Amino acid sequence: MSELQSIRRLYRKFLTLYPRGFQERLGESMEQTFNDLCNERIQQAQYRWSGFVLWIFIETAIGIVREHVLIITAGATMKNTLAIPRSTALISSILLTVAFIVAPGIYLFGNLRDAMGPFAYAVADFLYGPVWAASLVALVFMLRERIGERAPRRMSLALLAAVLAAGTMILVACIRSANRQYHLIHPELHLEESQTVLIVWMTLLAGVTGAGWHFLGWALVLIGSTGWTSRRLPPQLSVLYLVAGAPSLFVYLLPELEGLTVMLVMVVSIWQGILLWKGEPEETQAPEITTS
Amino acid sequence: MFLLTTISVADIVVGMTSTNSTPPLTPAVFHILLALSSGERHGYGIMKQVEADSQGKVSMGPGTLYGSLKRMLDAGLVRESDKRVDPEMDDERRIYYQITGAGTEALAAELERYQRIVTIAQQRKLSPKTFSNE
Secondary structure, three states: OOHHHHHHHHHHHHHOOOOOHHHHHHHHHHHHHHHHHHHHHHHHOOOOOHHHHHHHHHHHHHHHHHHHHHHHHHHHHHHOOOOOOOHHHHHHHHHHHHHHHHHHHHHHOOHHHHHHHHHHHHHHHHHHHHHHHHHHHHHHHHHHHHHHHOOOOHHHHHHHHHHHHHHHHHHHHHHHHHHHHHHHHHHHHOOOOHHHHHHHHHHHHHHHHHHHHHHHHHHHHHHHHEEEEEEOOOOOHHHHHHHHHHHHOOOEEEOOHHHHHHHHHHHHHHHHHHHHHOOOOOOOOOOOOOOO | HHHHHOOHHHHHHHHOOOOOOOOOOHHHHHHHHHOOOOEEEHHHHHHHHHHHHHOOOOOOHHHHHHHHHHHHHHHHHHEEEEEEEEOOOOOOOOEEEEHHHHHHHHHHHHHHHHHHHHHHHHHHHOOOOOOOOO
């Protein structure tokens, strides 16, 4: 019996992996049904629990994954289940802007670098890597929650592009960090004087960064077009998204566009962050599903 | 046994937003509607009825059942009835589910579809035994 109680407790805990909305609505009934199935096994004197428990847990695990996938793919229609505080948007946009300003500042300006030593680089990599990535994904995710119901596929693609851009920028930060560590650990190699190392290093970094900008460009263009066609964003902001997205797509060909793109993305990010913080565009209810 | 666990009902039920005619139902949704067509049932009751209707060939786990029920509730095919005690079971109060008008229509359309398929098969003189010797 204690074994059965442990299984029941485990199943109750397992159900908490469902999205919150689903769990609140159907969690209790699911637990009750599981208990009914257990009681049925007891009454039938079927004590081969392993197969039964395995089946139920696997079946429920598939259900849990399915519900989460549906939330991700359904976008705005499931916003209540994955509600994010509005302040997150503003914080994300500020962090994104800070990362854009401070990190290149650290990379470029010798004084700051000398004053803070390698720690400054670590800060820059953290800002221009994980912080930048998390802020971007959070912003696009929130935007998709708000305007995604009019163009769910486009906004899902925009989120995918943002995730790819975020992943690429984290990769850049990792490469920078690894390279720096190697230089510090092996000063006797004088790697900074090697032309070959410099060329390989710059090519690799520029290439991956260009890929990051390219993905970001796709995200911006897709958001801009969704904002324009759905009229859920101010037209000027939609245009700005498109204007920022177009050069971003081609930073890998024309690296000199990077500065302009950074400026445009910062403006877009702050503007969008303020709008989301103010609750604009208006949150909408899930569309009615009719069967007639 | 695992057939229904791998089938998502989301596409079918969500698809109802875009078409006027009732689209085909997934096996899970079809079996749940069929189980509820003869009266209100709670989750476990639905499972047992599905098993009985399919002569034990379809066994639906809680993940499939409640995932389907959620989307059917959202689509208006079923509704939650009151919470009450099942006299044949313990003293726990359970939520009962009942089929709605839209659910009945969807079930009727599905049965009609099956009927048409059977008619076509009969016209072509096809039966389950047709391919048994191949």
